[in-house]
Amino acid sequence: MDSSAIEHAQRVAARVTAEAEGEAWKAHHMALTVFLAGARSAREEERHARQLTDWRERLVACLAADAYAEVAELQDQLQGWILTELGRRDGSLGTLLAHYPLPKPPREPRSVFPMPASDVYGDGPEFYFADVFAFVTDYLAITLRRPLDGTSATWCPRWWEHPEAGARLSALWLAWEHLRHDSGLGMTTWWLQHADPHLRVLMDPRQGPFAACSPSKGHTQTPFEPLPVEPYDPS
Numbered sequence: 001m002d003s004s005a006i007e008h009a010q011r012v013a014a015r016v017t018a019e020a021e022g023e024a025w026k027a028h029h030m031a032l033t034v035f036l037a038g039a040r041s042a043r044e045e046e047r048h049a050r051q052l053t054d055w056r057e058r059l060v061a062c063l064a065a066d067a068y069a070e071v072a073e074l075q076d077q078l079q080g081w082i083l084t085e086l087g088r089r090d091g092s093l094g095t096l097l098a099h100y101p102l103p104k105p106p107r108e109p110r111s112v113f114p115m116p117a118s119d120v121y122g123d124g125p126e127f128y129f130a131d132v133f134a135f136v137t138d139y140l141a142i143t144l145r146r147p148l149d150g151t152s153a154t155w156c157p158r159w160w161e162h163p164e165a166g167a168r169l170s171a172l173w174l175a176w177e178h179l180r181h182d183s184g185l186g187m188t189t190w191w192l193q194h195a196d197p198h199l200r201v202l203m204d205p206r207q208g209p210f211a212a213c214s215p216s217k218g219h220t221q222t223p224f225e226p227l228p229v230e231p232y233d234p235s
Contacts, residue, residue, distance in 0.1 A: 002093075005086050005093050006083065008093070008096065008097070008100070008102065009079050009082040009083050009086060009096075010079055011100075011103075012079075012082060012096065012100045013075050013076075013078045013079035013082060014075060015100070016028045016032065016078060017059065017071065017074065017075040017078065020056050020059050020060070021059075021060055021063065025056060029049070029052050029053070029056070031099035031100070032048070032052055032082075032099075033045055033048050033049045033052060034095075034099075035082070035085060035092070035095055035096055035099060036048040036051075036052075036081055036082075036085050038085060038088065038089055038092065038095075051081075055074060055077065055078060058070075058074060059071060059074045062074065082096070127177055128177060128180060129173065129177070131173075132166070132169055132170045132173045133160070135169075135172075135173040135176065136159065136169055136173075139176075140169070140172070144199070146203065148203075148215040150205050150214060150215075151205060152205070153203040153204075153205060154203060154204075154205040154208065154210050154211065154213065154214065154215065155202075155203060155210055155213075155215045156209075156210040156213035156214075156215075156218070156219050157215065157218050157219060158213075158218065158219035159210070161219055161223065162209040162210065162223060164209040165202055165209045165210065168198045168201065168202055169198075169202070171194070171198065172194055172195060172198055175190055175194045176190055176194075179194075209223075209224070211224075212224060
């Protein structure tokens with residue numbers, strides 16, 4: 001049997017064991033009854049339905065008695081039933097996956113730095129916002145309220161089209177993710193030492209990266225050119 005099928009059987013058995021006492025049991029009972037019976041007969045479905053009901057009753061009793069060794073044995077028993085059905089018929093893994101899809105892999109946080117955000121942030125705690133786009137949309141755009149009249153401040157709805165703006169907003173996001181863990185001065189530090197200086201540049205209507213754009217008219221198709229540079233000649 002494929003190792004991925006074995007791993008998924010372990011995953012399903014662990015999940016059902018953990019959720020057997022709660023409201024999710026009814027759905028688990030129905031899904032596993034159908035899976036274990038394999039559409040062979042109504043009698044098979046009845047047998048597996050009773051088997052699962054008895055299994056749950058023993059599990060609940062063991063949990064109430066704090067008999068965790070017996071709980072582990074019951075989880076192994078459920079896993080064995082699932083593995084038996086997986087080895088019995090072709091297509092059984094597809095049926096199991098239909099009821100219990102594989103968990104989605106964690107998404108790489110996106111930033112507009114020239115490297116993955118996880119490389120910049122390191123092995124720190126989990127991000128609160130999934131990426132810089134969520135940070136700007138769900139936090140910064142809601143929190144900031146400015147007269148975007150093109151005189152005192154401006155903004156571009158397609159901010160990610162501007163390399164400087166993307167890099168600055170990614171820096172703001174990563175600084176926020178780091179400083180939010182400081183319950184004392186973290187947010188004050190973020191606003192005064194990170195947000196305020198960056199936002200002054202970003203929203204400058206004459207010299208900022210959005211100066212050619214407009215909050216009402218949107219992103220201009222002719223943004224500013226990159227800085228002119230010449231190749232460095234060490235001689």
